[in-house]
Amino acid sequence: MSGVPFKNPGWAGNTGEFDLTEAQVRGDDFVGERPRAGGHPSGASTYPYMLAEKHPDAKLFEGDYQTRFEKILTRYPNKQGALLPTLGLAQEVRGHVSPETMDEVAGLLGLSPAYVRGVATFYTMYNKRPVGRHLVQVCTNVSCNLCGGDEVMEAFVRYTDTEPGETSEDGEFTVIEAECLAGCGFPTCVQINSRYYENVTPADVPGIIEHLKAERAGSAG
């Protein structure tokens, strides 16, 4: 895979004879642009929890997000059932789920704040504090570990110039160790925001980081 690390990032099997594009592998070509208001309610809660742009002070919820929230509510027999998707939606907007956010979600669903805090803190994907624009989660569990997961983790920490769990000074990266991401045959598996990167070796890491930075420059410019 070295040499062309970004020919097919995320390609599940960059080691085979495979000539699909990245969009075909990820399914982006099939999915297309998904409407922010949620599309059909059956899939309204499947949106990215992690976006690079975060708005910690945004209202819960307004505009398209309010529409999506209302669609989610229709899919459960009671409001409590919508708690996880609503926390996910709040994180998508704000980037993390602070105690205040938990309380607001409680208000929206008619639940007690203590209850929502108890539930939200049980789950690891709700960031309890702000994270960088890119949340890098490196699987170091057994299958990836056998193939060098620890070294990939070290490489991300080194090249982002940060400590595990801390956010780099420029606010770009937070790197954490993750448990199995269900990509064990394509080690090392790394999740960056909402995307999977597979077959990652330590040598690929600087390229991935440059790629992410370039993406930002592209989108900002």
Place this chain on the structure above:
Amino acid sequence: MAYPYVSDREVRLLSRSFGDPKGRRLDTYVERGGYQALTEAFGMGPDAVIDEVKASGLRGRGGAGFPAGVKWSFMPKEPTRPHYLLCNADESEPGTFKDRELIRWDPHQLIEGVLIAAYAVRAKQAYIYCRGEFFETTQVLAKALEDAYAGGYVGKDILGSGVDIDITVHLGGGAYICGEETALMNSLEGRRGQPRVKPPFPAAVGAFGMPTTVNNVETLSAVPHIVVNGGAWYRQWGTEKSTGTKLFCVSGHVNKPGNYELPLGFPLMDLIEDVCGGMKNGKALKAVIPGGSSVPILTAAECKGVNLDYESVQAAGSMLGCASVIIMDEDTHIVKQVRRMVDFYAHESCGQCTPCREGTAWLAKVLRRIEDGMGAEEDLDTLLGMSRQMTGTTICVLSDSAAAPVVSSIQKFKDEYLALIRRGERAGVA
């Protein structure tokens, strides 16, 4: 199309669209015979569908291997309350990576399986509970589901049959334990994902207090094939008790890791040497975990002659689990890998049973001590004693799963533990 790797020994039923981007499309799926099984099921009636799935011998692919048709038959036949069908797509058992592939390459196959199962158990609402990390995967699923709604395959009066079934994709919040079926139901209800004491069983009191059936993605993806072709057809593959094909998730030190769909009962050594192209860098095999991190380790010697079906793997002293075959070569640091797996269980314990909460944390600590060369020989007895107390004493089997690799590795690779301990002792003396 060479999806990362294919082998001519495969029987690609469920995996026929892996690596084929067209396979996600509704029109392609229908062209290839998709949604015929659904029409057929509606014609048969729910009980005949259950009988056909029973006849196929299909066993649950989420780990426990319980016969799917039998499970469905536990549901009340005359619904007086809403029923639910839950598809378990929480896939988080280390070594397992098949459900994500099934969803993202062939979402309609799963949707059709969910619809047929929901019909059989008289559920009007089904949830596909996906682990929260599956963002990209669930985008594909959501799009396919939207197309299926638009095509009249899901929702009210499906294909004019008068049957109503809604499907909702639900995302979890990142917790391995939510894959356990009662924890999954709690999590779906917006609670902490902690397993429930059984009984009551889900078919009596499940999600939202209603009769519920939980099945794995792979189990449900097999259902349309069985309904269209018949239970007897499915039995042409596999063994008497382990019928059909199974996706084998092979990871670790082989040349061609990946998902391979093979008949159950396939020889383990053929999987490694033939299908997966042998050991990486020509190294020797040291150990195999045949069913995901929760099952006992087999030594290379024990692997000889083992066939990959539920019974043979059990006879060899392990379990097939979800057929997540983790291959370790001669250079593998067994103690480190066991410690890494136990760290995982310590992290994922939901904390409601003392032997699990305390036990997983202690195992991890003692293993770390040994790995760091600070261990003593008595530590091995401590580990075994703790493991015993953690087995069969808790609400769910996560606790047992954490103990399994510890016990089996001490039994089978004691020398490696002792070498670390001795090296540490010598270093301490010097």
